[in-house]
Amino acid sequence: MAHVIDAVSQAGNGLLGFWADRAALSIEHKREGDFVSIADKRTEDLLRATLCQQGDGWLGEETARAPGLDTARRIWIVDPLDGTTNFLRGIGHWAVSVALQVDGVRVLGVVHDPVRHETFFALRGAGAFLNGAAIQGASTSRLQDALFGTGIPFGGMSGIDDHAADIARLMPHCAGVRRMGAAALDLAYVACGRLDGFWERRLQPWDIAGGLVLLQEAGLRIEGLDPAEQPEETGTVLTATPQLFDPFSRILRNTGA
Known part of the structure; x- marks a missing residue:
């Protein structure tokens, strides 16, 4: 674990350098409203060179499926810069996210926030931590006191109407909904109790892999929004504390408050 945290911290320090001079970054459009910069690409290259051992598979946002992924026992699932739009606009809510999957099981997750000097990490069966201190979900017991996070589709993405309907159903029953723009960091906030729950549709594996280990x-x-589906497979995730999950999920699934 220590070498992974070191690698992610180094990547975060490099990103802070890019962030300080972000006006000079070369920016490309993946699609309407979705950006990538040289900061994303160089950070992924650094993490791959640091983390990958011979025979490891790699699934990263900027390089997608690397050769050998289907046969590798160990697979790194990496978002070098989750929250690129925030990063480029000077909004300090972005993170580096890393997960390790071994024989089909995600065993390690790290989400690092360089701006706040916060590193969330978890090992399967060993707990979740923030800067070395154990964390757990919030103790909020009433839905009307709960604060939830989400992501909202943008540009030409599908599902905008579905998500608007989700928010319209949920808002009358809770203390608020936050859309902060970095799913990995939002999931970490649920894991440490800053948010009581989170939902979003059709995320990519690298958006949620590290966060799912933290949550567990x-x-x-x-x-999933469909109970029969797995977030790891569909990218659609619904999570909350055990005491809030049932009423929260009934509203999001539109099966009654």
Whole structure:
């Protein structure tokens, strides 16, 4: 674990350098409203060179499926810069996210926030931590007191109407909804109790892999919007503390408050 945290911290320090001079970055459009910069690409290259051992598979946002992924026992799932739009606009909510999957099981997750000097990490079966201190989900017991996070589709993405309907159903029953723009960091906030839950549709594996390990080890319930689906497979995640999950999920699934 220590070498992974070191690698992610080094990547974060490099990103802080890019962030300080972000006006000079070369920016490309993946699609309408979705950006990538040289900061994303160089950070992924650094993490791959540091983390990958011979025979490891690699699934990263900027390089996608590397050769050998289907046969590798160990696979790194990496978002070098989750929250690129925030990063480029000078909004300090972005992170580096890393997960390790071994024989089909995600065993390690790290989400590092360089701006706040916060490193969330978890090992399967060993708990979840923030800067070395154990964390768990919030103790909020009433839905009307709960604060939730989400992501909202943008540009030409599908699902905008579905998500607007989700928010319209949920808002009358809770203390608020936050859309902060970095899913990995949002999931870490649920794991440490800053948010009581989170949902979003059709995320990519690198958006949620590290966060899912954190959630599991911090005692959160995790399902898909369809209970029969797995977030790891569909990218659609619904998570909350055990005491809030049932009423929260009924509203999001539109099966009654």
